[in-house]
Amino acid sequence: MIDVTVENFETEVLAASAHVPVLVDFWAPWCGPCKSLGPVLEKLETEYAGRFKLAKIDSDQQQQLAGMFGVRSIPTCMLLMNGQPVDGFTGALPESQLRSFLDKHLPSVAELVANAEEEQALQALAEGDTDTALEKLQHAVMADPANDDARFDYVKLLLQLDRAGDARTAFAPVLAKAAGSRKFGALKAWLDALDFAATGAYDADAEAGFAARIAANKRDFDTRYARARWLMAGQRWTDALDELLEILMRDKGWNDEAARKTCVAVLEIIEPPKPKVAEGQIPPEDPVVASYRRRLSSVVLS
Incomplete structure (x- = not known):
């Protein structure tokens, strides 16, 4: 008091x-x-x-x-x-x-425990301690399975650490939410990109193959989109965004707006966790994400 x-x-x-x-x-x-x-x-x-x-x-x-x-x-x-x-x-x-x-x-006791664990995880991430962050996020999800923010951060970190199998297991309980959730939809897009890259259709020379086909036809959107997903699988996020924007600049509606939707997913993935602030205050914005959001808006609205 x-x-x-x-x-x-x-x-x-x-x-x-x-x-x-x-x-x-x-x-x-x-x-x-x-x-x-x-x-x-x-x-x-x-x-x-x-x-x-x-x-x-x-x-x-x-x-x-x-x-x-x-x-x-x-x-x-x-x-x-x-x-x-x-x-x-x-x-x-x-x-x-x-x-x-x-x-x-x-909030329930479980929600409080989960929120505390999540805040400690984000602090550990800010300090570069991924082991502690992963442990805290796992505890948060176990304490409150309905905490979507904690689960998103947990699955995202597992994927960043190349632990796709564990990520799929952690993501399975909320897979049905992916269609209606920007965060979970972004994780599904990442997992789908990993599946795509793992098909064996692209090897170590994939980069050269993509470049050659795109050089021959700037409007080969299938190849550009394949390259973007291949780049996503390798966590080359800004390169993937650049390729997706190239599609959008030439054809915004291609393949049911696949490029725009995937851009949105990538931006959700690379957005750093935002600290909690009081009502009316604006959390700091990541400059890279802000720049690509502006570019996306400019292309879509042009």
Whole structure:
């Protein structure tokens, strides 16, 4: 529990709510119901062990904050997630109703464990420690199999480490989601490219063969697309994007927009994980991804 003022509101409430739900309790020293509600909220914060953060605001001393939330009577509680109020209540509710209110919105213990493991994995990746990152992501997926972000990062890292067999096993439970998910669709495109490259149709001299056929016919889109997928299998992402853009510049609709769709998949794959930020803040954008997104938009809209 923390006492919030105008000075620390942005840090302790808005920014904090990007990582954990924050329950803001507007109270006053003279308010009888506040005195009965406060200790129960503090008890629940302890029992819920990190599933939410309690922030208390003295509405008499912090009238600006009370006005910001439209507080008309106290006690009033507001639950914030990602910088925005998602629910609230007025009055001193009994403990059973408080638990119901919290359980309706708060992440489960499994989700918390998975999120913590995923954050540690991304930190390890930033430090170049792929072994720790892989272990943490595996733990995250095991703790919360429904955590699609953790599974995407886990399968992606397995593929980056050339562990396609393990990646297929980890991807199998969400394969059906690929058609409706940009992230999982991108992973399927990568796996399909690996299957394509493994057919044996292309050997060590494939690069020269592609170049010769394309030189003979700039509009040989089948060969250009084959080369792009071959490059994807070798994780030569920008080369693959360049080849796909060459197709798009000549024929945007070729093969049911296969080039555009594959471009989108590659950009999803090479997009670095973004840190969580408070609502209204924009996470930093990778310059390479940003450049190719602009090029793709320019070609498609031209």
